[in-house]
Amino acid sequence: MINNYDKIANYYDSLSRLVFGKSQVNAQINQLKSITKNSSILIVGGGTGWILEEIGKRHPSGLKITYVEISAKMLVLSKDRDYGANSVLFIHSSIEDFNLEDHFNIILTPFFVR
Ligand SMILES: C[S@@+](CC[C@H](N)C(=O)[O-])C[C@H]1O[C@@H](n2cnc3c(N)ncnc32)[C@H](O)[C@@H]1O
Structure with a gap:
């Protein structure tokens, strides 16, 4: 499993904001209005997990989220987020190795690059 983000996980959000300002954040937040009640959501490469908050x-509740992240450090940060009473299944894996068995209403791959 190739993973380049562990070393910068603690600084990723600050670095991203420094380079891109709020544009990447706003682009993602803009999409969230498409989420409807009780949706089942797949998030791939969610980074530090700010999107969960x-x-x-x-x-605040009712969503079923599967969160696939290749970086163990990003996953630790994500688990610490306040995502309300939603159900979040955290999976430490590359998306290529993840066995997709569920069906999802929404799939988010926000600025997911290798
Ligand atoms: C550019 S960062 C974007 C993070 C977050 N989406 C954001 O916008 O703040 C890409 C994220 O995808 C994860 N990632 C990269 N390749 C992946 C893969 N093949 N499977 C799952 N996650 C991956 C990285 O560990 C990193 O957290």
Whole structure:
């Protein structure tokens, strides 16, 4: 499993904001209005998990989220987020190795690059 993000996990959000300002954040937040009640969501490469908090603000409960992240450090940071009473299944894996068995209403791959 190739993973380049562990070393910068603690600084990723600050670095991203420094380079891109709020544009990457706003682009993702803009999509969240498409999430409907009780959706089943797949998030691939969610990074530090800030998106989970934004989702939780809009839908404090009822969502079923599967969160696939290749970086163990990003996953630790993500688990620490406040995502309300939503159900989040955290999976440490590359998406290529993840066995997709569920069906999802929404798939988010926000600025997911290798
Ligand atoms: C550019 S960062 C974007 C993070 C977050 N989406 C954001 O916008 O703040 C890409 C994220 O995808 C993860 N990632 C990269 N390749 C992956 C793969 N093949 N499977 C799952 N996650 C991957 C990285 O560990 C990293 O957290």
